[in-house]
Amino acid sequence: MAKAESNVDRLYDALRGMAAEFAFKPGERINESALAQQLNASRTPIREALNRLVAEGFLTFQSGRGFFCRPLSPEAVLDLYEARVAIECEAARLACARASDDDLAELAAWLDRIAPDYVTATDAVRLLEMDEGFHRRIVALSGNGELARLLDNLNDRVRYVRMIDLRAMQRGNAARPDMMAAHRRILDALTARDAEAAAQAMRAHIARRRDEAAQAVREAYAQLYVPDL
Amino acid sequence: MAKAESNVDRLYDALRGMAAEFAFKPGERINESALAQQLNASRTPIREALNRLVAEGFLTFQSGRGFFCRPLSPEAVLDLYEARVAIECEAARLACARASDDDLAELAAWLDRIAPDYVTATDAVRLLEMDEGFHRRIVALSGNGELARLLDNLNDRVRYVRMIDLRAMQRGNAARPDMMAAHRRILDALTARDAEAAAQAMRAHIARRRDEAAQAVREAYAQLYVPDL
DNA sequence: GCGCGCAAAATCGTATACAGATTTGCATTA
DNA sequence: TAATGCAAATCTGTATACGATTTTGCGCGC
Structure with missing residues (x-):
């Protein structure tokens, strides 16, 4: 909907979209490096966006193990x-x-x-x-x-x-x-x-x-x- | 409440607490470097925590200008x-x-x-x-x-x-x-x-x-x- | 005195590097 | 064959650096 110009917003929107439509399978571990490469960015902004998605309930996070897609139960x-x-x-x-x-x-x-x-x-x-x-x-x-x-x-x-x-x-x-x-x-x-x-x-x-x-x-x-x- | 061990959780809890009790004044701009120094960490994990707090409604974010405390209206x-x-x-x-x-x-x-x-x-x-x-x-x-x-x-x-x-x-x-x-x-x-x-x-x-x-x-x-x- | 503009300082955005933790895969043994 | 332990590979956590952007402060002209 809201088309944002800045790069970080672009990443956030993209990841949010992927999470919403389960481009990550339920429970699946999310590989930051792969995402960074795929979206043409470094891991730092990717991780920032992922953290936001955790707070929004799209993803979960385990200390030391990374980000996971929310379960679909x-x-x-x-x-x-x-x-x-x-x-x-x-x-x-x-x-x-x-x-x-x-x-x-x-x-x-x-x-x-x-x-x-x-x-x-x-x-x-x-x-x-x-x-x-x-x-x-x-x-x-x-x-x-x-x-x-x-x-x-x-x-x-x-x-x-x-x-x-x-x-x-x-x-x-x-x-x-x-x-x-x-x-x-x-x-x-x-x-x-x-x-x-x-x-x-x-x-x-x-x-x-x-x-x-x-x-x-x-x-x-x-x-x-x-x-x- | 939940006492977390990992460092990132420590930062997150600390910042969440500060935001909850308005250690940042309403509308105030948040200086990442100062926080990093104050909490003995680098800006990277600080920013990750701040992004979560944005998603949770404790802070706001403006592209290019940084993080701000939520208004108290x-x-x-x-x-x-x-x-x-x-x-x-x-x-x-x-x-x-x-x-x-x-x-x-x-x-x-x-x-x-x-x-x-x-x-x-x-x-x-x-x-x-x-x-x-x-x-x-x-x-x-x-x-x-x-x-x-x-x-x-x-x-x-x-x-x-x-x-x-x-x-x-x-x-x-x-x-x-x-x-x-x-x-x-x-x-x-x-x-x-x-x-x-x-x-x-x-x-x-x-x-x-x-x-x-x-x-x-x-x-x-x-x-x-x-x-x- | 009051704006205006420009330069310096501060701050943000993100790439990169590296240390530490975790997972994986294989070899060894019962 | 299944379980176990170890080593290599992978991945995460975070510090750091630097270019880009924004803010600040000062001097100039009106």
Whole structure:
């Protein structure tokens, strides 16, 4: 998204992207020298970026043994979904109290504008983009920068699995209108200034996907360890 | 808390502690060379630790200009309190469903054991320790490692202000029985397996302190910029 | 007196080197 | 064959150095 010019940012973005899409396999040890060569840099800035990714939960670190990719376990993914519920339900409550009528009207207009795509969109990437976009807007309306920060981080870490889940959903049946309807329901509750209903709708919307996460993790392993689909 | 042996961990812990208690003044630029000398290390490991602290929200970073202490603004502190509400209310709900009767009995016993201290404790440090201990236990009972991680981070970042708030509370009047009662109320809701009530009690408990945060921030500035009290 | 610009000093960004720790692979032995 | 121990190779941890960038301070002109 944010394209930074400086070299250190370039490295950070690259590594973050690799970690997000599991270019490092779960649990795998990360070789600093190899990365340095691959990314045309020395180990020093690479290590700085890796340290940041540790703090962000993308990687783990063992003293004396180096950096490792985070494990990809069903439990960890469920935890992330639950954390999303925590953040987003509260964000919905706050947005209910703080968003201006104009803000909500604008969000409604945005939903209307992309509505056709919800059904048309063939690739999961576009679908996920729209879904994340909606949720990010809600959090923005909460006016709480910390919640926004936390949600961005959670989304980045769970994106790989969500993508797989979305693809499965797409294959299975047309659950897309469902998603669209869920978003609309949340917005309606916000417009009605009903914090409880908004939080409930948000909870239901996320929990619905959460239940399939374990299955998605299994598919994720298949994708990661089989050459190509 | 966790005493780490390796040198890099020593540096990380030291810097994290300094950042938490605002040994760097809000907004202040951080001089790497000076830190390196002060902590008996070279700039390389210092910078690695600083990068982690950036990712954890203790510091900010500007390309080409270096590291800075996070600003201490009322808005930022309110955001942190609201994030705590998000995390802890959801944790309470989850704990309601997942904690075993034994777990809850143990927590009740712990509350009983430290009850005398709630009134006796003269120093805010001890009081804050007990309060954080209770909240950490609740999150532990939620069984969600991610929520625990997030709460630890939020607590570390808001501790300085909470401490000042607690001291003010201590001076003002004996609101300590209130705090005690609030904890008891939360536990009761958990024991009754009433998720809604638990979340509500948690929300009220945190929000009560939240409202004083702005005032605490003002006092924090006074403490930071006046030699000693 | 007040900005403006330039040069000096300070500071950051990162490559590189090397010491120490860890892992690997092989040979030896029960 | 499986286990063990040792030595070589690999990799991490950190100091150091130096070019690039930013900040500072001073002198000049208005």
